[in-house]
Amino acid sequence: MAEAVVGVLIGKLGAALAKEAATYGASLLCKEASALKGLFGEIRKAEKEFESMKTYLRQAEKFKDTDETTGIFTKNISQDEEEDQASQAAWVTVSKSYQFEDMLKRIAREFSIVTDATNMEIRGLVEIIRKHLEGKSRFVLTSRKFEVASLATSNCRIELEPLGDKHSWELFCKAAFRNSDDERCPSELQDLAVKFLQKCEGLPIAIACIGRLLSVKQPTYSEWDSVYMELELQSNNNVIQGVDSILKVSLEDLPHELKNCFLHCAIFPEDYKLGRRRLIRHWITSGFIKEKENNTLEQVAEGYLNDLVNRSLLQVVMKNEFGRLRCCRMHDIIRHFALDKAAKECFCTVYEGHGTFSVHETRRLSINSTNIVPLNQSGVMQLRAIYVFTSFVDIDLLRPILASSTLLSTLDLQGTKIKMLPNEVFSLFNLRFLGLRYTGIETLPEAVGRLQNLERQLEKKRMPELLSSWLHLNYLTCLSLAFSKLDENSFPNLMVLRNLCSLNLNKAYEGKTLCFSVQSFPRLRELYIWDAPQLSQVEIEEDALGCLVKLWFAGCPELKRLPRGIEYLTTLDELYLEDAADELIKIIRQEGEANECKEELMKISHIRMVDFKSTEKNFWQRIVNREGNAFAG
Structure with missing residues (x-):
C-alpha cells in the first residue's frame, strides 16, 4: 500500500x-x-x-x-x-488580458462539468465549478513573474533554474541538426555552438529559436560565423535576457513576405489559438501572398505557415488526422517582441483597454478589450484593417472609426455578439474581407451588395431572399454560410457569384437534392458541404464546376451514391467523404456487389486522392490513384 x-x-x-x-x-x-x-x-x-x-x-x-x-x-x-x-487533471492558460467568463467556460470544458456552457450565466458557472472542485482539488500556478509566484507560501514555491550545460547542448543539437540522422554537432562547429549557447543563458526558448535558425543554414563555419556576428551586433541590454537579440536575428533572416506574416500573428491575443484557415485568409486578403509557379495562394500561404513553425516562431497546438497543421500559437515572449517590432514599423497596434490610446499611423488595429471608449480617432484614415477579439463589444462605439476609415480593407468581427452591422460598414468601398463567423447577426442585409470589392465573406446564418444586389460582388471569391436554410429552390441564387473560388456550407443546406447546372461556379476550386442530414443526391451537369479541385462531404448520412456526373470534374484532385451512408462507404471499399463497385469506382478513377472516414466506426482510409486510371491503396 x-x-x-x-x-x-x-x-x-x-x-x-x-x-x-x-x-x-x-x-x-x-x-x-x-x-x-x-x-x-x-x-x-x-x-x-x-x-x-x-x-x-x-x-x-x-x-x-x-x-x-x-x-x-x-x-x-x-x-x-x-x-x-x-x-481529473486540467490545464488552463490565463493570459494577461483574459476574460473571466471565457476562463470559467474553459475550466468547465476541461473538467467535462457541463456539456454546453455557451449560454450559461457567470454565477451559475461559478457555483457548478465550486461544487466540483471544493475540498478535493489542488492548484498549480506557473508564471515567469515573481509577483505571481509570491502569492504562494514559501515552502510551496519552486523556482526553475536555467538549463545546465548538458541539457542546453542536447536541446541545441536537436534544433540545429534536426535534418541530420544523428543530431550531432560537427567538431569544426562546436566552438561556435558553445558561443551561441552562452548567448542563450540556459533559456530553452532562446536555444530553440537560434537552433532552428541555424538549421536552415549550411552547416559551415562561415555561415554560422556570419549569424554569430549579426547576433553580436544586435546584442543590447535586453528586458528578457538573451532572447531579444536572438529574435532580432531570426526576424532579420526572414524574407520580406514571411516577415509580414510573422508580424501579423501578433495581432491575436496572448495564448490565442491561431486556426490555419483563418490565418491564411488574413494573409491573402492583406496582400502578403503571391502565387508561385503552379501553387495556389492557399498553398503558398500554408508553406509560409509551416516555415514559421519550423523556425520555432510559432508552436503547433493541433494537427488533423492527416498530420496537417490545424492550429498553432505564438509564444508570449515571441509575441512581446513581435508587437514591439510591429509598433515601431506602424504595422499594427493592439488595444487592451489600458490608459490613453491613439491609433496614430498604424495600419492595423487589434481590439482586445470591451472598453473601447478611450479609442482615439487620430490617424484612423491610415487604417487598413480592424480585428475585434472580444465577445462583447458595443459596435456603436466603433461607428466613428468605421466612418473615417475610408481605406479599410479588412473588418474581422468573428466571435462578437453583435446583432447587426452598422450602416457605416456598407460605405467601406475598399473592403475586401468581412469576417462574420460566430456572430449574433441573423440576416445578411441587401446592402452588402454595395461592397463591390469584397473578396471574402465568412459565415452568415441567413442570406437575403432577394440577391439582385449580389450581382455587383464581382470580386467575392470566398463565401462561408451556416444555418442558412438553403434548399433546391434557394441554392441557385448563389450561382450569380461567378467568381467564387471557395464555398463552404456548414449546416446550411436542408434539401434532399443538390444540383449544379451547366456553367455554374466556373471558377470554384473548393466546395465544402458540412452537416446536410437530408442530402441524398448530388447532380453535376457537364460543364459545371469546371475548375473544382477539392470536394468535401462531411455529415451527410443519407448520401448513398457518389455525385452523379462526378466523372465530368476532370480537374478534381481530392475527394473527402466523412460519415456518409454505409452503402457509399462499401462501394468505395469495394465491399458491395462487384459490378456496381467497379462501375462507381470508374467514375472517380481520375481523382488523385480519395479519403473516407467514419467517426462512429472509428476508421479512416485513404486511396491514392497513382496511375491515372486505377486505384491503389
Missing part, C-alpha cells in the same frame, strides 16, 4: 509534466519539454519526504489487523488512493 500511495503522488506529478509536454509536443519549442530534466533536481528534493511516508505507511499496515484506529486509517488511505487514481 505504501508504494501504491506514494506511486500515485509521483504518478500525478509525472502526468502533469507529460500533459504540459504533450500540449506543446508537435513543435520544436515543445522540445523544451525534453529539457525539463533540469526540473528533476527540484523533484528529487522531495525524495526524502516520500521515503518517510513509505516507512510510516508500511509500519501502519503491519498493525491494521490488531489496532482499530490504525485499521480505519489504512482503510481510508486505500479509499483515497482509489479515488485519486480516478481523479
